[in-house]
Amino acid sequence: MENCIFCKIIAGEIPSPRLYEDDQMIIIRDIEPKAKLHYLCLPKKHFAYLSDMDEERAEILKHCFQVIPTLQEQLGLQDGYRVVINQGANAGQTVFHLHIHLLGGEVLGDF
Numbered sequence: 001m002e003n004c005i006f007c008k009i010i011a012g013e014i015p016s017p018r019l020y021e022d023d024q025m026i027i028i029r030d031i032e033p034k035a036k037l038h039y040l041c042l043p044k045k046h047f048a049y050l051s052d053m054d055e056e057r058a059e060i061l062k063h064c065f066q067v068i069p070t071l072q073e074q075l076g077l078q079d080g081y082r083v084v085i086n087q088g089a090n091a092g093q094t095v096f097h098l099h100i101h102l103l104g105g106e107v108l109g110d111f
């Protein structure tokens, strides 16, 4: 997708160290961390919203949610973490390439 910053990161056009990568997703650090540890899981295929779901996208998200827990220790999230997917204006979504925030490394405040 043109002009999508996450597609550019996935394509390697914008450098961003990958903490994990497979054929369907990458995990990078958020550039403006909102917790001591703040990662983004980016599906490699561009879509913006959960409401764009289809079978293929559901399989991709299933894969992401199967892999994330296997990386808990490696990412320093073994004591717990928060999973966030912002959707639309009220949630403050700023990048319209669906992504999963992983927040942890400390006791997180209420929200």
Ligand code: 5GP
Residues within 6 Å of the ligand: 005, 016, 028, 029, 030, 031, 032, 033, 040, 085, 086, 092, 093, 094, 095, 096
């Ligand atoms: P959203 O608000 O759309 O759920 O989250 C977008 C996130 O992407 C924000 O937390 C923001 O800090 C992060 N972000 C935006 N641009 C970049 C970038 O170029 N590199 C990285 N690593 N994170 C980014």
Ligand code: ZN
Residues within 6 Å of the ligand: 001, 004, 005, 006, 007, 008, 046, 047, 096, 097
């Ligand atoms: Zn994209």
